[in-house]
Amino acid sequence: MSHLTESSAWQALSSHQPSIKHMRELFKEDPQRFEKMSLKSCGFLFDYSKNRLDDKALELLIELANSANLPAKIKAMFAGEAINTTENRAVLHTALRADSNADIRVNGENIVPEVQQTLAKMEQFVADVHQGTWKGHTGKTITDIVSIGIGGSFLGPKIASQALRPFWTGHLNCHFVANVDATSIVEKLKGLDPETTLFVMSSKSFSTQETLTNTLSARKWLLDSGAEQSAVAKHFVAITSNVPKATEFGIDANNIFPMWDWVGGRYSMWSAIGLPVALLIGFNAFRELLAGAAEMDEHFATQPLEQNMPVLMGMISLWYSNFYGSQSQVVLTYDHYLRGLPAYIQQLDMESNGKSVNLAGDELDYTTGPIIWGGEGTNGQHAYHQLIHQGTALIPADFIMPLNSHNPLGEHHAQLASNCFGQTQALMQGRTYEESLAELANSSLSDAEKDVIAKHKVMPGNRPSNTILMDKLTPKTLGSLIALYEHRTFVQGAIWDINSFDQWGVELGKVLGVNVLAELNPSNQCNKFDASTNALINCFNSNQI
Numbered sequence: 001m002s003h004l005t006e007s008s009a010w011q012a013l014s015s016h017q018p019s020i021k022h023m024r025e026l027f028k029e030d031p032q033r034f035e036k037m038s039l040k041s042c043g044f045l046f047d048y049s050k051n052r053l054d055d056k057a058l059e060l061l062i063e064l065a066n067s068a069n070l071p072a073k074i075k076a077m078f079a080g081e082a083i084n085t086t087e088n089r090a091v092l093h094t095a096l097r098a099d100s101n102a103d104i105r106v107n108g109e110n111i112v113p114e115v116q117q118t119l120a121k122m123e124q125f126v127a128d129v130h131q132g133t134w135k136g137h138t139g140k141t142i143t144d145i146v147s148i149g150i151g152g153s154f155l156g157p158k159i160a161s162q163a164l165r166p167f168w169t170g171h172l173n174c175h176f177v178a179n180v181d182a183t184s185i186v187e188k189l190k191g192l193d194p195e196t197t198l199f200v201m202s203s204k205s206f207s208t209q210e211t212l213t214n215t216l217s218a219r220k221w222l223l224d225s226g227a228e229q230s231a232v233a234k235h236f237v238a239i240t241s242n243v244p245k246a247t248e249f250g251i252d253a254n255n256i257f258p259m260w261d262w263v264g265g266r267y268s269m270w271s272a273i274g275l276p277v278a279l280l281i282g283f284n285a286f287r288e289l290l291a292g293a294a295e296m297d298e299h300f301a302t303q304p305l306e307q308n309m310p311v312l313m314g315m316i317s318l319w320y321s322n323f324y325g326s327q328s329q330v331v332l333t334y335d336h337y338l339r340g341l342p343a344y345i346q347q348l349d350m351e352s353n354g355k356s357v358n359l360a361g362d363e364l365d366y367t368t369g370p371i372i373w374g375g376e377g378t379n380g381q382h383a384y385h386q387l388i389h390q391g392t393a394l395i396p397a398d399f400i401m402p403l404n405s406h407n408p409l410g411e412h413h414a415q416l417a418s419n420c421f422g423q424t425q426a427l428m429q430g431r432t433y434e435e436s437l438a439e440l441a442n443s444s445l446s447d448a449e450k451d452v453i454a455k456h457k458v459m460p461g462n463r464p465s466n467t468i469l470m471d472k473l474t475p476k477t478l479g480s481l482i483a484l485y486e487h488r489t490f491v492q493g494a495i496w497d498i499n500s501f502d503q504w505g506v507e508l509g510k511v512l513g514v515n516v517l518a519e520l521n522p523s524n525q526c527n528k529f530d531a532s533t534n535a536l537i538n539c540f541n542s543n544q545i
């Protein structure tokens with residue numbers, strides 16, 4: 001057994017779990033349950049009362065967090081300790097949104113001035129593009145941004161741009177290209193004018209195959225339109241921590257926005273990786289996004305564990321993973337602008353906490369990161385909610401909804417809200433056999449038929465959910481929301497004693513992919529690999545038309 005599973009809090013949680021009553025009972029017994037199990041902070045109402053929790057379970061979860069030294073680990077992250085131990089790096093996405101007077105040190109040096117300088121460079125660039133001072137090579141004003149990047153260098157800017165559509169200034173349109181599948185870039189470039197298109201190339205490492213290939217194709221598209229080589233400087237900017245490689249690639253040194261090895265890719269939208277967002281919503285709004293995240297940082301760093309939103313979210317999610325065998329969790333956004341958020345949280349959480357060894361490298365005897373998925377409500381209600389309500393898997397859900405719509409139209413928003421709240425209620429209370437039977441009382445079915453149908457209509461209930469409400473979706477609330485999930489991910493990694501900040505699991509596929517690429521040639525008969533891989537390669541080689 002590991003240190004964690006041997007701990008008294010873990011053992012006590014295991015023994016206590018079977019005694020937790022159905023949530024229906026818990027709500028009946030305690031009229032104060034919502035007041036006790038909800039929290040208001042950073043512009044959110046966080047309702048966690050519809051969970052399989054009683055006072056004792058909550059107390060023990062906080063005890064587990066304490067026994068895993070969570071408070072000290074939070075301090076270590078904010079202080080810039082090298083908590084990404086396998087890469088010997090600090091983890092300081094929080095420094096990207098820290099106050100300009102803050103003093104945060106990496107290897108003895110305050111990194112805040114450098115962060116501020118980069119923000120100033122971004123601000124100037126946004127102003128130049130918006131005011132038309134920055135022009136394309138034929139002197140025309142830029143109208144379209146094409147952002148090229150993948151993973152953390154794509155999902156953050158993409159979902160933030162989508163979420164903040166009502167805040168776009170109207171100066172620009174933006175298109176995102178991530179996949180190496182040519183269809184992605186070809187379709188995005190259709191209808192764009194090379195003279196008025198600016199490419200923002202985002203790659204922390206400047207070595208990601210997809211991003212380099214797409215950038216080369218973008219450059220070819222520009223040059224094929226008749227532009228001279230010198231035009232590249234007017235149409236390409238890059239964000240990277242590998243400045244030498246970017247200049248070697250041909251990006252003008254003045255057009256490079258730095259980032260740093262102490263920012264993880266999936267935590268990087270607050271750095272210059274967020275440039276497409278700033279170009280769309282303007283720099284003041286971008287600063288609001290940072291301010292929202294900073295507010296959540298402050299909350300996370302200072303609030304006691306039992307009133308700390310990311311801590312509660314993290315511990316509740318861990319409760320289901322480790323003590324109920326739940327393998328998946330769902331994020332349901334009741335807001336069309338937030339439809340991309342589940343995919344973002346999926347990468348954030350699964351790339352961070354999809355690990356099977358602890359910091360010392362020992363294999364774990366407990367479950368880590370769950371499968372995160374989700375989508376937009378109410379659409380999901382007519383697709384996968386059936387399984388969440390009546391399937392055999394336990395899938396805790398996060399419901400996220402702004403109280404006010406950017407598009408108030410008739411009864412739409414009230415209907416959206418009623419669906420959101422109704423779903424959390426149905427998941428919690430379910431429907432008993434007796435209730436199902438009663439619903440059939442006036443039907444013409446025989447008693448035997450009623451019995452069968454009633455059994456099919458039974459919903460077990462006791463299915464957990466959190467609800468996160470905010471007044472309105474704004475740059476600030478979006479910043480707080482994303483930071484909330486970042487810190488939730490951190491909390492779980494800290495308890496599980498894993499490194500949430502490396503991603504060795506994605507490396508092998510990249511390396512093998514390069515070896516395979518060398519074999520893809522119509523005149524080649526491959527026999528270097530296993531029988532399946534050889535056959536797939538040879539099928540490809542012999543079918544090129």
Ligand SMILES: O=P(O)(O)OC[C@H]1O[C@](O)(CO)[C@@H](O)[C@@H]1O
Nearest residue numbers: 150151152153203204205208265
């Ligand atoms: O920004 P880069 O270096 O191009 O990397 C892109 C993405 O690739 C990964 O390394 C692995 O998928 C992510 O963590 C990262 O965000």
